[in-house]
Amino acid sequence: MNTQTLMVQGTTSDAGKSMLVTALCRWLSRQGVRVAPFKPQNMALNSVVTADGGEIGRAQAVQALAAGLAPHTDMNPVLLKPNTDKRAQIIIHGHAIATMDAGVFHDYKSIALKAVLESHTRLSNQYERIIAEGAGSPAEINLRAHDIANMGFAEAVDCPVILIADIDRGGVFAHFAGTLALLSESEQARIQGFVINRFRGDKKLLDPGLEWLEQYTGKPVLGVLPYLQGLHLEAEDALPGSAASTVSPEQKLFRIIVPALPRISNHTDFDPLRLHPHVHVQFIGPGETIPPADLIILPGSKSVCADLDWLRQQGWEPAIYHHLRYGGKLLGICGGFQMLGKWIHDPIGLEGDAGSTPGFAFFDMETTLAADKILRNGQGRLSLNNAAVTGYEIHAGITTYHTRYQSLIHLTQSQDGAISDDGLIAGTYLHGIFTSAAACHELLTWAGLVDQHSMPDYPSICNAAIERLADCVEQYLDTTRLNRLLNLPVRIS
Structure with a gap:
């Protein structure tokens, strides 16, 4: 043998x-x-x-x-x-x-x-x-x-x-x-x-x-x-249960909610946030009440158009508008970033039926899904306060901007993502942006978390x-x- x-x-x-x-x-x-x-x-x-x-x-x-x-x-x-x-x-x-x-x-x-x-x-x-x-x-x-x-x-x-x-x-x-x-x-x-x-x-x-x-x-x-x-230990696929949080919601100072999309991908992006002593992360599943939050994050998705339809069916669109009206912040990552634009086009039926789906239209941009997937590691600096950030891109979409926006991340050889003119909404294609303590600190500062002592060293925890x-x-x-x-x-x- x-x-x-x-x-x-x-x-x-x-x-x-x-x-x-x-x-x-x-x-x-x-x-x-x-x-x-x-x-x-x-x-x-x-x-x-x-x-x-x-x-x-x-x-x-x-x-x-x-x-x-x-x-x-x-x-x-x-x-x-x-x-x-x-x-x-x-x-x-x-x-x-x-x-x-x-x-x-x-x-x-x-x-x-x-x-x-x-x-x-x-x-x-x-x-x-x-x-x-x-x-x-x-x-x-x-x-x-x-x-x-x-x-x-x-x-x-x-x-x-x-x-x-x-x-x-x-x-x-x-x-x-x-x-x-x-x-x-x-x-x-x-x-x-x-x-x-x-x-x-x-x-x-x-x-x-x-x-x-x-x-x-x-x-x-x-x-x-x-x-x-x-x-x-980072999960292979299944979403973490509610018991994964180390501190009860009542003790948390900052509330982050993430829709548990039917085809959510790379939800390990949020593991550093789940371990943060001043943050409570909650995945909101189908039929669950969408609670008040300081930050809403739209995660990655393997079926962006279908998951966008699901968000609308679950009442997320009016909830997001209400959230922003009262000064809450919104972040989209990868597929969640694509949802923030005006249109997502899938002309060859890459992720489902061929066609186009209207996005939330927070950014004047549209994304076209293509057969050739973009796979690359990236490093650069956040435009918020120049904090170093590393991560990786895994997506099939090519995004075209029709209005110029401030980039969220200055990568070594390109620009990534966008920040809305009012500073309430941001998006990026980069997964893993919370892994670095410095980048996590700056993103949470942008989102409204002021008191951030005892930042977790995520790589050391792993x-x-x-x-x-x-x-x-x-x-x-x-x-x-x-x-x-x-x-x-x-x-x-």
């Missing part, structure tokens, strides 16, 4: 696969092992621009950070970005090739597998070990044919697999036993051990279940990871979380077995 690659699969979505891969990458990197993360196929609307000018899922970028690497398209060769419940943009080796129905992509998987194996081979030639992440569950019977995300990949490269389950959901032993029962004999043999995630309580009460699981399956439990309170995960590997997992699975020297403590 190929022990250069170890794959983490889960009994369900959100079982902890991304977290465990991140933890293992940092744990191995600490030992001096040259390790790279890998996810054959990802479905996510949170993505980043890589050093080689492509696009991959954000979780793999976090895992690359854990491994001490710059993100590369080979770390996530197939990325699916849904723009409806049945259709998704297909991104191969970092670049969009088509939009496909689910059934069409199912038939396309044999071609996609070639891209997956090409990327895996290149990583294998550059790094000593690869920690791969599955998607969803390997026991999804309807997706087993032509699978490239879980056991299909593991069998193709002949690698061992760890299976992880979330005990906080309940039924953890049924998850393990049931998943194994639905795998083929060769796939069952590939499972080398179990990891239980998010356990809280007295582990002695769990021990009888662990003993039963090992006897019933003949496979070892590699460890039990605790429920980690306050851990911040790195501290990764370190904490690696500590958990050392403390709670059987590192002797892990080293043997990876064909690494077993350390004598």
